[in-house]
Amino acid sequence: MLIWQRSENSKANVLWLKYGQYKSKTFDSKIQAMAWAAETEQSLSPDALISGITLGDCFIRYRDEISPTKKSYRSEYNRLNKFSRHALAELPLSEIKQTHIYDWIDESLTEIKNSSVNRYLNLLSSVFEQAKRWRWTRENPTRGIKRPRNPRPRDRRISDKEIEKILDVLGFDGETVTTHRHFIAVAFLLAIDTALRQGEIWGLEWEDVFLNKSFVRLNETKNGTKRDVPLSSEAIRLLNLFPHKEGAKVFTTNQASSGTIFRRCLVEADITGLAFHDTRHEALTRLARKIDVLDLARMVGHLDPRSLMIYYNATAEEIAARLG
Template identity: 65%
Template sequence: MATIRRLKNKRFLAEIRKKGVYKSKTFDSKVQAMAWAAETEQSLANQHLIHGKTLADACLRYRDEISPKKKSYRTEYNRLNKFSRQPFASLTLEALTAKHLYDWIEDVSRTLKSSSVNRDLNLLSAVLEQAKRWQWTDKNPVRGLRRPKNPQPRDRRISAKEIQQVMDALGFDGQTINRSRHELAVAFLLAIETAMRQGELWQLKWEDVYLEKRYLRLHDTKNGTRRDVPLSSEAVRLFTLLQPGRGEKVFKSNQASSGTIFRRCLKQAGIYNMHFHDTRHEAISRLAQKIPVLDLARLTGHKDIKMLMVYYNASAEEIAKQLD
């Protein structure tokens, strides 16, 4: 870190102490001292850099060392593999510039939504920041980029007709569970009742479900905090159909394969532009009509009310009914 002091002779002394190295020099003006300090600090930093590492090297090391500690490991693993195969990933970190990234953005924007491009840029920025900690580079060209504008937040609601179509496609009569597809149907209905995420449902264990007290406890949530989720009478009924206490996990099927089955069932039912996560929009929009906003935020796990509003998609017709 550089320090600059004014001496008695009205000159300026610039001093640098960095990783056991000490350098100093006097100047006639403070501006000269600051310029020398910045240049010298940069030179000292470069002396400690490990040169020759490529962006692909950084992506793969990040994938193997950093990503496994994250909840998003599965998807991040695939995205980093994809990054490492990009033509510009063969560049050394010293050679990587903003122009390479702008060229990449222009190319992928033909097939990817702007929100997906920005998520990839966020991940790439995290990789480059970590590479700076590894002393592989001293720059992050993602910072300062003009990014694509994100689209309006998704506001897909799920109609009662569509819910019935999903039940029919999964062969669930609302009462009997004797196939894994029926279990998936119950998960879909519970997501609408509780606003729980798909991953939260599939991680849920019976020891954390308290049907008599009408709530369940989530230990591992997206924002890293524990959350208790109150249960409606319908949610309690649905959990009862799953035969509480039978096995450790509430949902015994594999989450990834269940997602594949769900997408196939939507196609079979003729339902388009729907994702399982849209149940969270539907649930929050319904619950907002029943409970105060602070209670709703506590139920859903949102620490920022602005983020909660992204999921609240009540129609004008629904709001009008509350005015009378």
């Protein structure tokens, strides 16, 4: 049995009474107190579950204890806060069934894309699995759920004419970097040449740039592993347009504001259906003409070369031209 009491200093006092034993302790929050009670009960009865837990309690504890250990902390933090405001969070953990999950899916599909729903479902499943480790539940109702089908991968290519129009709007002459827009232009060209992601480009520091050896080192990547990315002579030329400052980042502009400016420039250039990430498709398709698939996979950080097919989008006309 658990008895809760809020003290004058807003701390949570918990009285734990079970199996003829009594313990009490004071915590800063109810979630911390519940975690302590669960661990105390588990030490006496490994199969016992603590009662009175809501899904919202799981979201909060997961957000505060598990999410900060992840690279995707900020986006996960925001998703968990959004989950915590949903009616689903008010349900007792022991009462949540697959029907509740399906209701949430149907509701969410009216507001966000299938791929976004699946990302939320991945997080929800992780929360339930962690709750099992906390001995807060024995079930993960997301298991076996029929998920929405993800859309087909993007296959947007970037033409030379579009590149010319974007550089013109950004005011970049190919030689001088003095404005925020010029930084964006260089990042755009570098992405097309190297297949680097936007975050990887803006995360580059000069101490990880080895122009004399023709590569840059990425310490923070999407799959969590370090990798060295070879540079072409054009990529080296672009990076040499910047002043080299030890201990500083290569791109000193703000990534978020740069993304906003890039999207506005696309409107000015009258280009539709294009996103910065499409540079990765374009880069991989171009690089595939120059290096073999294993080298390409190593360069762009794909552990499974087959996944390159998501990004490789050569047209039939391009392939035919190489056949001779």
